[in-house]
Each structure stands twice: as C-alpha cells, then as structure tokens.
Amino acid sequence: MLKRIKKIPLILLLIGCFCFPQTVHAETEDELALDPIVWENPETGYKVFLEDDAQLLSPENRTQLAAEMQQITAYGNVVFKSISYNSYSASFYAGDFYHDTFGQSSGTLFLIDMDNREIYIFSDGAVYKTITTSYANTITDNVYGYASRGDYYGCASNAYQQIHSLLAGRKIAQPMKYINNALLALIFAALINYFLAKLLSANAAKPSSSEILSAISTKFTFSNPRKQKISQDKIYRPLSSSSSSSSSHHSSGSHRSSGSHRSSGGHRSGGGGGHRF
Amino acid sequence: MYECPNCGGNLKFDIATQQLKCDYCLTQKDPYEITKEKDAEENNLFDVTVFTCPQCGGEILSTDTSIAEFCSFCGASTILTSRIRQEKRPSYIIPFQQTKAACKQAYIAKMRRAIFAPDELKHEKYIDGFRGIYIPYWAYSVSQKGSVHLKGEKTYRKGDYVYTDHYDLSGDIDAGYHDLSYDASSSFSDTISEKIAPFDVKGTKRFTPSFLSGFYADTADVDSRLYRNDVIRLANATSLDAIRKQAEFRDVTITDKKTAPSLSNTLHTVCPSPERTLYPVWFMSYRKGDRVAYATVNGQTGKVAADIPIDIRKYLLGTILLALPVFLLLNFLFTFKPAFTLVLSLLLAVFTLVLYLVEINQICRQDLRTEDRGFQFKQFSNETDSEGKNHGKEKIPPTEFLKYGKGFLGSLIAILLAIWIFIFNPVSDLWYYGGAIASLAGVLSTVMAIIQKYNVLATRKLPQFDRKGGDDRA
Ligand SMILES: [Zn+2]
Ligand SMILES: [Zn+2]
Numbered sequence: 222m223l224k225r226i227k228k229i230p231l232i233l234l235l236i237g238c239f240c241f242p243q244t245v246h247a248e249t250e251d252e253l254a255l256d257p258i259v260w261e262n263p264e265t266g267y268k269v270f271l272e273d274d275a276q277l278l279s280p281e282n283r284t285q286l287a288a289e290m291q292q293i294t295a296y297g298n299v300v301f302k303s304i305s306y307n308s309y310s311a312s313f314y315a316g317d318f319y320h321d322t323f324g325q326s327s328g329t330l331f332l333i334d335m336d337n338r339e340i341y342i343f344s345d346g347a348v349y350k351t352i353t354t355s356y357a358n359t360i361t362d363n364v365y366g367y368a369s370r371g372d373y374y375g376c377a378s379n380a381y382q383q384i385h386s387l388l389a390g391r392k393i394a395q396p397m398k399y400i401n402n403a404l405l406a407l408i409f410a411a412l413i414n415y416f417l418a419k420l421l422s423a424n425a426a427k428p429s430s431s432e433i434l435s436a437i438s439t440k441f442t443f444s445n446p447r448k449q450k451i452s453q454d455k456i457y458r459p460l461s462s463s464s465s466s467s468s469s470h471h472s473s474g475s476h477r478s479s480g481s482h483r484s485s486g487g488h489r490s491g492g493g494g495g496h497r498f
Numbered sequence: 499m500y501e502c503p504n505c506g507g508n509l510k511f512d513i514a515t516q517q518l519k520c521d522y523c524l525t526q527k528d529p530y531e532i533t534k535e536k537d538a539e540e541n542n543l544f545d546v547t548v549f550t551c552p553q554c555g556g557e558i559l560s561t562d563t564s565i566a567e568f569c570s571f572c573g574a575s576t577i578l579t580s581r582i583r584q585e586k587r588p589s590y591i592i593p594f595q596q597t598k599a600a601c602k603q604a605y606i607a608k609m610r611r612a613i614f615a616p617d618e619l620k621h622e623k624y625i626d627g628f629r630g631i632y633i634p635y636w637a638y639s640v641s642q643k644g645s646v647h648l649k650g651e652k653t654y655r656k657g658d659y660v661y662t663d664h665y666d667l668s669g670d671i672d673a674g675y676h677d678l679s680y681d682a683s684s685s686f687s688d689t690i691s692e693k694i695a696p697f698d699v700k701g702t703k704r705f706t707p708s709f710l711s712g713f714y715a716d717t718a719d720v721d722s723r724l725y726r727n728d729v730i731r732l733a734n735a736t737s738l739d740a741i742r743k744q745a746e747f748r749d750v751t752i753t754d755k756k757t758a759p760s761l762s763n764t765l766h767t768v769c770p771s772p773e774r775t776l777y778p779v780w781f782m783s784y785r786k787g788d789r790v791a792y793a794t795v796n797g798q799t800g801k802v803a804a805d806i807p808i809d810i811r812k813y814l815l816g817t818i819l820l821a822l823p824v825f826l827l828l829n830f831l832f833t834f835k836p837a838f839t840l841v842l843s844l845l846l847a848v849f850t851l852v853l854y855l856v857e858i859n860q861i862c863r864q865d866l867r868t869e870d871r872g873f874q875f876k877q878f879s880n881e882t883d884s885e886g887k888n889h890g891k892e893k894i895p896p897t898e899f900l901k902y903g904k905g906f907l908g909s910l911i912a913i914l915l916a917i918w919i920f921i922f923n924p925v926s927d928l929w930y931y932g933g934a935i936a937s938l939a940g941v942l943s944t945v946m947a948i949i950q951k952y953n954v955l956a957t958r959k960l961p962q963f964d965r966k967g968g969d970d971r972a
Binding site: 403434450 | 611612613614615646650655658659660661662663664665666667668669670671672673674675676677678679692693695696697698699700732735736737740741744745746747750801802803804806807808812813816817818820821822824825828829832833834835836838839842843846849850853925926927931934935937938941942945948949952956
C-alpha cells in the first residue's frame with residue numbers, strides 16, 4: 222500500500238518531465254540535464270526541488286532521490302542542490318538559495334558544495350524546529366563519509382532518510398554528539414576531580430594572627446593620646462574633566478552596537494549545519 | 499613510675515577526671531601530691547626514660563620504664579632502646595583534655611570526608627596507633643611599656659590644592675602578650691604544629707612530672723631564639739593596629755610601617771627568654787615505602803591535622819564516576835562538532851599546563867622552605883629585611899623547576915598535536931577525536947604528575963635524627 226502511494230507521484234513526475242518540454246530553450250545536451258525536478262505535494266502544497274548543477278547524480282539517481290524526497294513534503298519543502306562553483310560559504314549559499322526559492326516557507330535544503338567541498342543542511346520554518354542546527358550538524362556528520370568516497374546519491378539519500386526519521390518523531394544515531402561529549406566529559410571530570418580531591422584532603426588553614434591572639438592573654442592600654450600638627454604641604458593639582466568625556470564615549474559606543482545589530486539580524490531566518498568532505 | 503599509695507600499682511593520668519588514677523584499685527590522687535624524690539620543684543631537672551628508635555634515631559621521653567614497641571616518628575615497629583636521663587623541667591603544662599576515644603572520633607570524622615585518601619589511613623588497627631605525646635613549646639611573652647612617638651599625616655583637597663598636614667602623635671603604651679607558643683621540637687614538624695594551633699593557654703597548669711604518667715613527651719631541641727622575631731613582629735603589628743584605632747588618631751594616617759624593625763624601639767618592645775611548656779598532642783604515623791605521613795589531634799581542643807595523600811587509583815575511579823553526570827549534562831545541553839571539541843580540549847590542556855606551573859611552583863616553594871630549618875632560621879634572624887620580601891616570594895629558577903619532573907610534557911604534547919591538526923585541517927572526524935583523546939591523555943598525565951608531587955609533599959621523608967647537642971642555651 223505504502224509502496225503504491227510512493228510510486229504514483231513518481232509516475233506523475235516522469236509524465237511531467239515528458240509533458241512539459243522545458244528543454245526547448247536549452248542549447249546543449251549538458252544543460253538539458255541541469256533542469257530541476259519539481260514536484261508538488263497536492264495535500265500540503267509543499268514542493269520537492271532537485272537541482273544538480275554539479276552533475277553529481279546519474280539520471281536514475283536523480284529520479285530515485287526525488288522520489289525519496291517526496292515523503293518529506295508532508296512537513297515542508299525539500300530541496301536538493303549541488304553546485305560546482307561558489308564564491309560564498311556553503312552556509313551562506315544554502316540559506317540564500319532556500320530563501321530565494323521558497324521564501325520564509327517551512328522546509329529543508331541539502332546542499333553539496335563542490336567548490337568548498339562541503340555538504341550543508343539548511344532548514345527554515347516549522348521544519349527548522351525539528352531539524353535544528355544541532356541535528357543538521359549531526360546528520361551531515363553521519364553522511365559526509367559517502368561524499369568523501371564520491372557516493373553523492375548515498376550521501377543525499379541517507380541525509381533525507383534521517384531528516385524524515387526526525388520529522389516523523391523517530392530517533393537517529395548521534396555518534397558525533399556522544400563521542401564529543403564523552404571526551405569532553407572525561408577531560409572536565411579529570412580537572413574537576415583534581416580540585417575536589419585537593420579540597421577534601423586539605424587540612425584547615427593555619428590560624429590567623431587574630432585567632433592566635435584570642436587564645437592567649439593580652440592586655441593593651443594607650444593613655445594620654447596627643448596629636449600635634451607640625452607642618453603642612455600644599456600641592457597645586459587642579460581637577461581634570463576626564464570623567465565627563467569618558468561617559469560620552471560610552472554612550473556613542475552603545476548607539477553603534479544597536480545599529481549593527483539591526484543590520485545583521487532582520488530578514489534572515491532559519492539555520493543549519495554542515496560538514497566538509 | 500608513680501606508685502599508688504594504696505596498692506603499689508601504677509598511677510596514670512586520667513583524662514576524664516584530670517587526676518592520677520590507679521588501674522587496680524581506682525584510687526585517685528591530685529598530680530601535685532604525687533612526687534618522686536627528684537621531682538621537687540626547686541630542682542631544675544627531672545628524671546625521664548629516653549626511648550630511642552634504632553632505625554631513625556628519634557627520641558621520645560616517658561616517666562615510665564615500660565617498653566615502647568613502636569616509633570612515632572618513622573612508624574617502625576621495633577623495641578626502642580631505653581635509658582634514664584635528666585631533662586630540663588618545663589614551667590607549665592596543658593594536660594590532655596581530649597581522651598583517646600574522642601581523638602579517634604575526631605580523626606575518623608575528618609577521614610570520612612577525605613574520600614580520596616588511601617584506605618590504610620582509615621583502618622581501625624592503624625587508627626588505634628594514636629599515642630599521646632606532650633610536645634615541648636616555647637612560650638614567649640612580650641611587654642611594651644613607655645611613652646610612644648609616632649608620625650602621622652592627613653591629606654585633603656581645597657579647590658585646586660591638595661594639602662598634607664604632618665602630625666606628631668604620642669601617648670603612653672602599656673601592652674602585654676603572654677604565652678605566644680611555638681613548637682620547640684624539631685621532630686614535630688612546624689607545618690603540623692601550625693595547623694593544630696592554637697592551644698588555649700588559659701588552660702595552662704604549673705608543671706609537675708606526674709602529669710606525664712601514662713603519656714610520652716618529646717624533647718625540646720629547637721633554639722629558643724628561633725621564633726623570637728616572629729613574636730616581636732606579631733606584637734608590634736598588633737599594638738600598632740590598636741594605636742591606629744584610638745579615637746584621637748582616627749582621622750590621621752600613621753606613617754610608621756608595621757614591619758619596620760625600629761618599631762621595637764618606638765614601642766619599647768621587650769621579649770625575655772621564653773618559658774618551657776608542654777602541650778598535648780595525639781600523634782600517629784603512617785609509613786609507606788620510604789615516606790611517612792603524620793596524623794595529629796590537638797589534645798586540648800580536638801582540632802585535627804593530618805598528612806592526607808591522594809590515592810591515584812581513587813582519583814582515576816572518581817574521574818570516571820564524575821564523567822558520567824557531566825556526560826549526561828553535556829548531552830542535555832550541547833551537540834558539539836569535532837573541531838569545536840578539539841578547540842575546547844586544547845583550551846583545557848592549556849589550563850592544565852598553567853595549573854601544573856602554578857601548583858608545582860607552590861609545591862617547590864613549600865618544599866624548599868620546610869626541608870631546611872637552618873635556611874628558615876637564617877631568614878627570620880635577618881632583621882633588616884621587612885616582612886614578606888624574604889618569605890618565599892622570590893622567583894624559582896627554571897632549572898630548579900625542571901627538577902620537579904616533566905609532568906607538564908603530557909599537556910604540552912597534546913597542545914602541540916591539537917595545533918598541528920588545526921593547521922593540517924583534515925576532513926575526517928577521526929583526526930579531531932584523536933586530538934581530543936590526546937588532550938585527555940595529556941590532561942590526565944599532567945594532573946597525575948601534580949598529584950604525585952602533592953603526595954610527596956603531603957608525606958615526609960623518613961626522619962633521620964642526629965642528636966648530639968640539643969639546646970644548651972635556654
Ligand atoms: Zn592502687
Ligand atoms: Zn623511628
């Protein structure tokens with residue numbers, strides 16, 4: 222039953238490719254292959270968008286991957302993008318490309334950036350609540366080995382599978398997280414434990430002078446105290462106005478920082494993570 | 499031995515009643531009523547049995563002639579040789595107030611907290627080895643009487659001018675500090691006696707030898723002048739502080755320095771020869787290899803001071819146990835990437851390296867100062883020097899530093915490896931994990947090196963006593 226449902230959109234998609242020969246204005250065979258595969262989930266309105274600019278996938282892989290991506294459209298748009306040239310960072314390109322294609326709409330993008338040799342997952346909207354930056358890092362870490370070996374289809378396919386697992390409320394393996402945390406936990410523990418051991422083995426500090434004095438008998442009287450002024454020095458030292466100027470510096474600094482905050486934040490939303498390969 | 503007038507048994511000092519008590523017929527006697535012929539007060543000396551350890555040469559005194567079966571200084575279980583000697587008579591004594599049971603209780607309470615201590619230190623059999631020893635102290639008294647003249651000044655602003663008024667301050671001082679006590683036995687380390695201090699000298703009693711019955715005593719072999727400057731310095735500083743607080747001088751700053759040697763003249767400080775006193779200490783030694791650790795309990799107040807080494811195995815086990823909750827906490831909060839983990843572990847390795855330098859520097863300094871009493875004596879007698887300057891603040895040369903081992907190498911190698919990995923910038927996570935594992939190993943090896951040094955300092959070299967002279971001066 223499930224298999225049949227999966228197949229129907231695939232067939233539709235294949236028909237779509239043949240029925241709308243957008244390849245008319247293509248000039249070469251190569252560019253024909255670059256045309257994106259687009260499919261829309263009729264129930265949710267979310268789309269599959271697959272564009273393999275770097276030509277990493279065979280035509281069969283491409284249709285296969287597009288079919289696998291469809292299950293994610295239950296939750297949001299799903300994009301595959303590969304590029305062979307990128308003058309920005311993978312993360313910047315991924316966010317930019319997603320926003321250009323789907324705006325602020327919920328969805329996820331898997332980017333293979335051959336220029337930076339980096340894979341990157343970018344998500345936005347409702348999907349970003351599940352596929353957080355942490356999970357994007359985890360998934361790309363789980364699959365970067367495929368890309369290193371040149372198996373780009375396997376890389377993307379596994380990434381989408383794990384994205385779907387998370388969106389469907391299932392768990393995925395997180396070896397990176399556990400290995401890193403275990404190593405850091407051991408190092409932290411080694412240091413904390415040292416201070417603990419020292420603290421628990423320490424003796425009370427040796428008594429202060431006042432404690433020593435309180436344990437003995439003392440007497441002190443000082444009678445006939447007299448104070449006699451014998452001389453006076455006078456030095457010219459005018460008050461400076463440095464304090465007021467420093468406060469004005471402070472206020473201008475805070476204005477500048479609020480301005481920069483506005484320009485940097487603002488229209489961009491969503492996020493993700495990646496891994497070099 | 500003090501004979502019971504009733505049955506001829508051995509009278510011993512009983513802590514609970516503060517009386518001499520016969521083991522057999524339970525007769526109680528006031529210590530001042532029971533004397534041997536030679537104990538008479540007009541006599542400056544009294545008879546004691548001196549037990550000498552054949553292994554370390556340590557000496558311990560007793561009024562009993564019964565056999566002593568172990569040495570408290572080196573921990574050796576051996577029959578100590580004994581002979582009769584005449585000792586100088588102390589002026590005062592604080593009799594034991596804490597019973598052996600109370601002392602053991604206090605020690606056990608302390609060791610319960612010390613979860614990283616070797617198990618042997620907590621064994622009942624070992625704890626039973628506490629021995630009541632009277633430790634000789636020098637009790638110094640200082641008096642200051644006469645008219646005092648000091649300099650003072652007051653600074654204030656009026657418009658664009660800063661005025662400083664200079665004053666002559668004067669008055670009549672009458673101050674006294676009685677029985678400032680310092681350990682007079684070289685076999686009883688200053689580092690320990692400082693920590694179980696202070697004894698409340700209000701509990702001091704006139705000495706009579708029968709107080710010692712059932713206990714041991716240590717010999718006074720430290721020059722009575724050794725702590726004189728400490729005492730004078732403390733008295734001068736305390737009196738000057740008190741003068742500063744006089745209502746008439748509140749608005750003036752006294753410019754005389756607390757530590758200036760000339761202050762003794764200004765304040766008419768007089769410090770006569772100290773009195774010999776005996777203070778009660780429960781004492782136990784723990785021997786491991788060629789090191790010995792001491793545990794002591796103040797026999798008057800019950801304050802505990804013990805050399806507590808850290809058991810490396812317990813440290814490692816504790817680290818693993820502690821890592822578990824830290825791991826769970828990190829999982830709850832973070833998902834780190836391998837490169838970030840390596841940065842963090844690199845920083846922790848740097849921290850460990852700094853920690854090593856700081857801790858070893860401290861250990862080195864402590865070691866140099868405590869091992870050499872002559873050095874210490876020389877420092878304190880150097881009166882022209884103001885306080886602090888010579889008290890171990892000087893820099894330790896790097897060569898001296900390296901003598902303390904190469905425990906820093908672990909962290910250093912880990913740091914270099916991590917930096918190399920960042921320069922090399924590989925793709926595979928495994929490099930970063932490898933670097934983090936190296937940091938872990940480096941941190942552990944460096945911390946363990948610190949602990950080893952710490953343990954060396956927490957324990958002592960087996961003592962070797964060379965008792966030719968003793969103190970003939972006081
Ligand atoms: Zn009797
Ligand atoms: Zn011995």
